[in-house]
Amino acid sequence: xxxxxxxxxxxxxxxxxxxxxxxxxxxxxxxxxxxxxxxxxxxxxxxxxxxxxxxxxxxxxxxxxxxxxxxxxxxxxxxxxxxxxxxxxxxxxxxxxxxxxxxxxxxxxxxxxxxxxxxxxxxxxxxxxxxxxxxxxxxxxxxxxxxxxxxxxxxxxxxxxxxxxxxxxxxxxxxxxxxxxxxxxxxxxxxxxxxxxxxxxxxxxxxxxxxxxxxxxxxxxxxxxxxxxxxxxxxxxxxxxxxxxxxxxxxxxxxxxxxxxxxxxxxxxxxxxxxxxxxxxxxxxxxxxxxxxxxxxxxxxxxxxxxxxxxxxxxxxxxxxxxxxxxxxxxxxxxxxxxxxxxxxxxxxxxxxxxxxxxxxxxxxxxxx
Amino acid sequence: xxxxxxxxxxxxxxxxxxxxxxxxxxxxxxxxxxxxxxxxxxxxxxxxxxxxxxxxxxxxxxxxxxxxxxxxxxxxxxxxxxxxxxxxxxxxxxxxxxxxxxxxxxxxxxxxxxxxxxxxxxxxxxxxxxxxxxxxxxxxxxxxxxxxxxxxxxxxxxxxxxxxxxxxxxxxxxxxxxxxxxxxxxxxxxxxxxxxxxxxxxxxxxxxxxxxxxxxxxxxxxxxxxxxxxxxxxxxxxxxxxxxxxxxxxxxxxxxxxxxxxxxxxxxxxxxxxxxxxxxxxxxxxxxxxxxxxxxxxxxxxxxxxxxxx
Numbered sequence: 001x002x003x004x005x006x007x008x009x010x011x012x013x014x015x016x017x018x019x020x021x022x023x024x025x026x027x028x029x030x031x032x033x034x035x036x037x038x039x040x041x042x043x044x045x046x047x048x049x050x051x052x053x054x055x056x057x058x059x060x061x062x063x064x065x066x067x068x069x070x071x072x073x074x075x076x077x078x079x080x081x082x083x084x085x086x087x088x089x090x091x092x093x094x095x096x097x098x099x100x101x102x103x104x105x106x107x108x109x110x111x112x113x114x115x116x117x118x119x120x121x122x123x124x125x126x127x128x129x130x131x132x133x134x135x136x137x138x139x140x141x142x143x144x145x146x147x148x149x150x151x152x153x154x155x156x157x158x159x160x161x162x163x164x165x166x167x168x169x170x171x172x173x174x175x176x177x178x179x180x181x182x183x184x185x186x187x188x189x190x191x192x193x194x195x196x197x198x199x200x201x202x203x204x205x206x207x208x209x210x211x212x213x214x215x216x217x218x219x220x221x222x223x224x225x226x227x228x229x230x231x232x233x234x235x236x237x238x239x240x241x242x243x244x245x246x247x248x249x250x251x252x253x254x255x256x257x258x259x260x261x262x263x264x265x266x267x268x269x270x271x272x273x274x275x276x277x278x279x280x281x282x283x284x285x286x287x288x289x290x291x292x293x294x295x296x297x298x299x300x301x302x303x304x305x306x307x308x309x310x311x312x313x314x315x316x317x318x319x320x321x322x323x324x325x326x327x328x329x330x331x332x333x334x335x336x337x338x339x340x341x342x343x344x345x346x347x348x349x350x351x352x353x354x355x356x357x358x359x360x361x362x363x364x365x366x367x368x369x
Numbered sequence: 370x371x372x373x374x375x376x377x378x379x380x381x382x383x384x385x386x387x388x389x390x391x392x393x394x395x396x397x398x399x400x401x402x403x404x405x406x407x408x409x410x411x412x413x414x415x416x417x418x419x420x421x422x423x424x425x426x427x428x429x430x431x432x433x434x435x436x437x438x439x440x441x442x443x444x445x446x447x448x449x450x451x452x453x454x455x456x457x458x459x460x461x462x463x464x465x466x467x468x469x470x471x472x473x474x475x476x477x478x479x480x481x482x483x484x485x486x487x488x489x490x491x492x493x494x495x496x497x498x499x500x501x502x503x504x505x506x507x508x509x510x511x512x513x514x515x516x517x518x519x520x521x522x523x524x525x526x527x528x529x530x531x532x533x534x535x536x537x538x539x540x541x542x543x544x545x546x547x548x549x550x551x552x553x554x555x556x557x558x559x560x561x562x563x564x565x566x567x568x569x570x571x572x573x574x575x576x577x578x579x580x581x582x583x584x585x586x587x588x589x590x591x592x593x594x595x596x597x598x599x600x601x602x603x604x605x606x607x608x609x610x611x612x613x614x615x616x617x618x619x620x621x622x623x624x625x626x627x628x629x630x631x632x633x634x635x636x637x638x639x640x641x642x643x644x645x646x647x648x649x650x651x652x653x654x655x656x657x658x659x660x661x662x663x664x665x666x667x668x669x670x671x672x673x674x675x676x677x678x679x
Contacts, residue, residue: 006456013458204455205450206454208420209515212420212446213471213472214444
């Protein structure tokens, strides 16, 4: 691990690097979200209630506290979405209440016009309500009367059910999603550490000298990748601590899950840096390519603003860009869903990572050149 | 043989960078690769250390084929690249420790080797200094120290004196001789004829990817020693003297520039005494007399029709 330890030493010896990793990133993101505005936008909810029980009625009332709710039939869903009568439609199947009170895990179906961060507020509301209902159902042990009595008490606010995942205000979730987007963009920019270092080593011929030693190329690359990956992991941790404790940014119900998602993206950033170092001949070239790639990619992937605000064609293009899948994964874990629910998004990110690594190594066949 | 290449070939597109090169380098030699820029010297070096793919032929070092044994072979080779290959953000000692570790040296032995390499290159008092504060010559010396910290059996030096001051150059040349006296085998590439002539026991002269001559210095000079040449400084100028000398059997040419007579004569004609007699007989005196031998520069000029630094 000689290459790893000395590369880390060189990186951390540079005071500018340390400042960027430890201070600038959390400060930058924190300041933006301290002074930024994340007011709620109104979202219209369509409700297809095929169960029609007191429980579903209470759920509808709960939703009406924050959003206009109108009722419709299942056959009207497509038209309502197409005519923008509803931004988000929730379908409650027959027997939903009975299953929930019996302690089962009935599923809700939902539809929206497009992937949108705003929909997360409705999902939070629904999950918050159903989380409380599930807890009451478990306490009532299948007794419907006891269950509804408890639910009425809960709605009157006579007791609080611990449901840590959904206690946050919607404003905090939106701010946190945007915060993660900003962090992702900064991580992509900081992947230039990888690029700059690899190019510098190539230009100043130390790469040549290392390769003349009994060190396989894959070993050298792996140790560099590990080093820069570690730096990004430290940066995410510092940023999480900074924005949470200093600026009070909400990091979701499972900070560990969020950290793991960001860690996968960190690996992708390092891979991107490796690929860029193979494509660019000089540090200046790498800087130009990075600027031309990272900024549009951040815009199209919804790191600056929700993708739903962009024209459809740009949203389609965004699907082919890695940060889009990061934001999708972050949204899931921020909503308290298990990490496994974001496995498709994480697999796509890892796929992009593999492609970048391949791009970064295939052009190194003749090391001496 | 410590190093042996057979019909080595390297192509870059349509350009034949190395053309059927055969080298044999014995243990303990300082072997010079002499040739102008672009002759293919560095390409051969890169193929020897396994960093450039060989398009044809074979390389064996320490009796092992480089292809398939690169890491094993390279662990006993030290390379001094043409360009400086040092980390400017690591101190001199850290640079040496890093490269030493890459060759598997650890702990106390590593510290000893670092100290020895610094002493050898005269950088002991600079061990904690970053190379960016070094002069060009000091950087060159650190470049060499990084190559010898693991005490390799074979040291390859690719134009190690390019662009440095005469003092550092002399230091490097004496370092090469010192390493040789300690038993190292050295491959030394240069386009400076004087360096190769001074240092090397055997020399291969390269041009346009080919070895055009190979042997020890005397063998190479023998290739162009078809005549002897003497230069005589005379006390007074006498224009009839040139004709007198030309009439001596064995003299092929003679010309006078100011009071310097340059006389070309058939090889081993042993007529210097007759030349001196002719000069004194013409009423003038010999101030100085020197016999000129062919140089590697003249060998290269004769074999290729161009100068080394063209």
